[in-house]
Amino acid sequence: MATEQELSDFLRSVDKRAFKRVVYAVRDADAALDIVQDAMIRLAEKYGDRPASELPLLFQRILSNATTDWFRRQKVRGAVMQSFSDFEGHDSEDPVDLLDTLEALQSTEGTESAADALSRNQLLQIIDSEVQKLPPRQREAFLMRYWEEFDVAETASLMGCSEGSVKTHCSRAVHALARALKLKGITP
Amino acid sequence: MNHSPLQSAEAEALETRVGLLLAARLSDAPLPSDITERLRFARAQAVARKRVATATTDWVVSASGAATLGRGPGSQGGGRRWWAALGGLLPLLALLGGLLLIDHWETERQIQLAAEIDALLLADDLPPAAYADPGFLEFLRTPRE
Numbered sequence: 389m390a391t392e393q394e395l396s397d398f399l400r401s402v403d404k405r406a407f408k409r410v411v412y413a414v415r416d417a418d419a420a421l422d423i424v425q426d427a428m429i430r431l432a433e434k435y436g437d438r439p440a441s442e443l444p445l446l447f448q449r450i451l452s453n454a455t456t457d458w459f460r461r462q463k464v465r466g467a468v469m470q471s472f473s474d475f476e477g478h479d480s481e482d483p484v485d486l487l488d489t490l491e492a493l494q495s496t497e498g499t500e501s502a503a504d505a506l507s508r509n510q511l512l513q514i515i516d517s518e519v520q521k522l523p524p525r526q527r528e529a530f531l532m533r534y535w536e537e538f539d540v541a542e543t544a545s546l547m548g549c550s551e552g553s554v555k556t557h558c559s560r561a562v563h564a565l566a567r568a569l570k571l572k573g574i575t576p
Numbered sequence: 577m578n579h580s581p582l583q584s585a586e587a588e589a590l591e592t593r594v595g596l597l598l599a600a601r602l603s604d605a606p607l608p609s610d611i612t613e614r615l616r617f618a619r620a621q622a623v624a625r626k627r628v629a630t631a632t633t634d635w636v637v638s639a640s641g642a643a644t645l646g647r648g649p650g651s652q653g654g655g656r657r658w659w660a661a662l663g664g665l666l667p668l669l670a671l672l673g674g675l676l677l678i679d680h681w682e683t684e685r686q687i688q689l690a691a692e693i694d695a696l697l698l699a700d701d702l703p704p705a706a707y708a709d710p711g712f713l714e715f716l717r718t719p720r721e
Contacts, residue, residue: 408605425618
């Protein structure tokens with residue numbers, strides 16, 4: 389059973405990422421804060437007696453459900469489902485060389501000068517804005533897999549889809565982001 | 577276009593590296609102080625709710641144990657759970673025993689009643705066979721003047 393301290397530490401470790409993930413989905417900071425708070429309280433009340441190792445997956449599931457509930461309440465689920473169909477059709481776009489993107493990203497690591505800091509902030513803003521533009525399922529898969537660092541099986545379980553779908557969503561998301569960075573002139 | 581398994585694995589590894597680097601940039605972005613403050617408040621509320629939920633569970637378990645078996649909150653861990661389970665079972669056993677006793681008592685009462693009727697019939701001047709006679713039954717039904 390997770391102690392109060394373990395629960396508190398766990399929540400502290402996930403709260404910012406949870407908030408940003410929900411903001412990407414609902415595009416409303418106040419609503420995102422309410423959803424994250426609800427998810428935290430649900431976790432504490434209903435699953436507070438579970439071992440600390442189970443908390444990450446439980447929390448992500450509760451957070452996803454809470455976000456879906458919010459969409460239901462807002463009666464925009466139809467619009468969300470509509471945008472889910474946006475997955476298809478990206479394959480026909482220009483292919484992008486991920487090695488270039490990798491090099492560009494690595495070249496901004498560990499930089500110290502003011503000019504580099506500025507370019508790092510710009511890069512951060514560009515990535516942030518491009519992640520927001522991803523179709524919801526691609527964004528969800530990308531954030532769970534690379535941000536929350538769940539493995540493919542855990543992400544598939546959380547998203548209620550197959551592992552193959554997770555890999556496809558992630559691949560498309562990474563290529564879409566790399567393409568967007570290239571268009572913005574982020575090259576090595 | 578078909579890729580060999582090695583090429584697919586390399587492509588997947590490259591995607592994963594790029595994905596992790598992109599996501600790492602997202603984590604670098606600081607949040608406004610009002611948001612971090614509200615998140616801190618949310619965390620504190622969640623921990624407080626856990627405290628209340630735990631305290632309520634403990635109270636229910638110890639109260640049920642104490643009420644049914646006279647055991648106080650002194651009992652510990654697995655022992656407390658065992659006594660609580662037994663406490664829940666005892667009323668059920670008492671109910672079952674009560675039902676069996678009532679059934680036994682009712683059967684005894686019916687046997688005694690039948691015996692009393694038999695005794696009265698046998699001790700009466702009128703032979704029991706008379707009640708099977710249609711004429712005698714008609715005589716009984718006729719109002720007496």
